[in-house]
Amino acid sequence: MPSTLEERYEKVLRSLPDGPALLAQALALEDEYQRLTAKLMRDNGAPNQVLRDYASAPALSGNGKAAMEALAALSNQLCGANPDLPQVLVRWWPERLPSASCAMGESGALIRVNLGMLTHLRLLIHLLCSCLGSITGDEARWGEDRLTVDQARGEYLAMIDEFVGGEPVPLYKTVLVHWGKRERFRRVATLAGLAYVIAHELGHADLLQAASATPGPFEVSAAEPEMISHEAETSADKAAFRLLRALAPLDQDEDLAFAYAAGAASALAIQACLFWFKASHSDETLAWTHPVPDLRLGMACLALGDPEEADRLASPTPRGASSSTTNKRQARIAALKLWLDTVTGVSLFREAALARDLRGRGLSPAQLMTLYVAYGIPVPDKGVSHVEERQAGEARSL
Ligand SMILES: [Zn+2]
Numbered sequence: 001m002p003s004t005l006e007e008r009y010e011k012v013l014r015s016l017p018d019g020p021a022l023l024a025q026a027l028a029l030e031d032e033y034q035r036l037t038a039k040l041m042r043d044n045g046a047p048n049q050v051l052r053d054y055a056s057a058p059a060l061s062g063n064g065k066a067a068m069e070a071l072a073a074l075s076n077q078l079c080g081a082n083p084d085l086p087q088v089l090v091r092w093w094p095e096r097l098p099s100a101s102c103a104m105g106e107s108g109a110l111i112r113v114n115l116g117m118l119t120h121l122r123l124l125i126h127l128l129c130s131c132l133g134s135i136t137g138d139e140a141r142w143g144e145d146r147l148t149v150d151q152a153r154g155e156y157l158a159m160i161d162e163f164v165g166g167e168p169v170p171l172y173k174t175v176l177v178h179w180g181k182r183e184r185f186r187r188v189a190t191l192a193g194l195a196y197v198i199a200h201e202l203g204h205a206d207l208l209q210a211a212s213a214t215p216g217p218f219e220v221s222a223a224e225p226e227m228i229s230h231e232a233e234t235s236a237d238k239a240a241f242r243l244l245r246a247l248a249p250l251d252q253d254e255d256l257a258f259a260y261a262a263g264a265a266s267a268l269a270i271q272a273c274l275f276w277f278k279a280s281h282s283d284e285t286l287a288w289t290h291p292v293p294d295l296r297l298g299m300a301c302l303a304l305g306d307p308e309e310a311d312r313l314a315s316p317t318p319r320g321a322s323s324s325t326t327n328k329r330q331a332r333i334a335a336l337k338l339w340l341d342t343v344t345g346v347s348l349f350r351e352a353a354l355a356r357d358l359r360g361r362g363l364s365p366a367q368l369m370t371l372y373v374a375y376g377i378p379v380p381d382k383g384v385s386h387v388e389e390r391q392a393g394e395a396r397s398l
Pocket residue numbers: 200204233236397398
């Protein structure tokens with residue numbers, strides 16, 4: 001009799017050295033984060049209603065089990081919105097790398113979301129919410145910003161330095177509190193960031209289910225050729241954007257829809273930052289099988305924040321004149337993308353990385369060509385060899 005998804009998850013967790021202890025430790029840190037946040041809010045005289053709201057599961061702050069409950073609530077919501085999906089179990093995974101993975105087995109799909117994704121997402125979105133006035137060009141609506149772009153970048157890059165140096169992301173740095181509209185935005189965007197990560201993995205589960213007539217044992221997704229092609233990644237992204245747009249339609253609430261775009265784009269900016277950091281600071285193999293993360297970030301911004309423009313770009317017919325709402329949306333999305341590029345250091349690291357020769361670093365010829373074209377770099381004399389193609393083996397999952 002095939003074992004249940006839950007049993008499979010437990011088995012994979014026990015196969016990790018100290019797996020169950022690491023998970024318990026990471027979740028205890030989450031509890032500590034939530035305790036500190038609640039204390040900070042009480043000390044600052046938050047009204048009881050706000051404290052109660054903050055303690056509810058989807059807030060990802062305020063009570064001990066919030067992280068577990070939030071993940072379960074999110075996956076139910078996402079799976080409920082797509083009844084064609086296989087049976088799915090979504091669980092936290094005790095790894096610090098901000099990433100996620102999907103593996104198929106006989107009884108369905110197991111999606112593991114690294115707790116590192118939550119830590120990185122939380123800090124980046126806290127910083128983003130501190131700058132919402134300048135990003136949207138509407139400080140009157142959001143109130144005075146708490147940080148300048150430079151301050152936000154300083155905080156984020158200090159965290160990345162510690163992260164890359166192997167330090168745990170210090171808890172106290174990520175404990176920040178917003179109020180009112182900004183707080184609502186923070187919660188929605190953080191959940192939307194996680195929702196994008198899960199929805200992307202659900203896109204893989206859907207593809208894998210369709211592709212494999214004979215489901216194999218639970219194994220890491222790297223073994224599946226379907227999981228490591230650009231096409232598979234792009235379709236998983238498209239499926240994720242469809243799902244997120246259904247949950248937050250632009251015509252119903254512009255702020256909500258913008259928070260969804262900001263959440264998904266933040267998850268991709270985190271990936272882009274680490275990709276370009278590694279590309280610029282080392283000679284290590286990049287082992288990256290996905291489309292370049294900042295290009296995915298651009299797609300996420302368009303598909304979620306300005307879908308009409310995304311449709312126009314995809315269509316061969318000439319562009320129509322934009323309405324003032326569309327112009328406002330476009331300006332906001334462009335500012336969001338620029339803010340993420342700047343604060344996560346992507347533009348800086350990318351410039352340094354592109355000044356080096358990225359051939360022989362495990363990128364496929366297609367990936368290299370995409371980079372040369374996207375960033376206007378002349379193709380090197382010797383072109384792009386096929387050796388790279390063979391080196392591009394190992395998959396990073398998201
Ligand atoms: Zn993927």
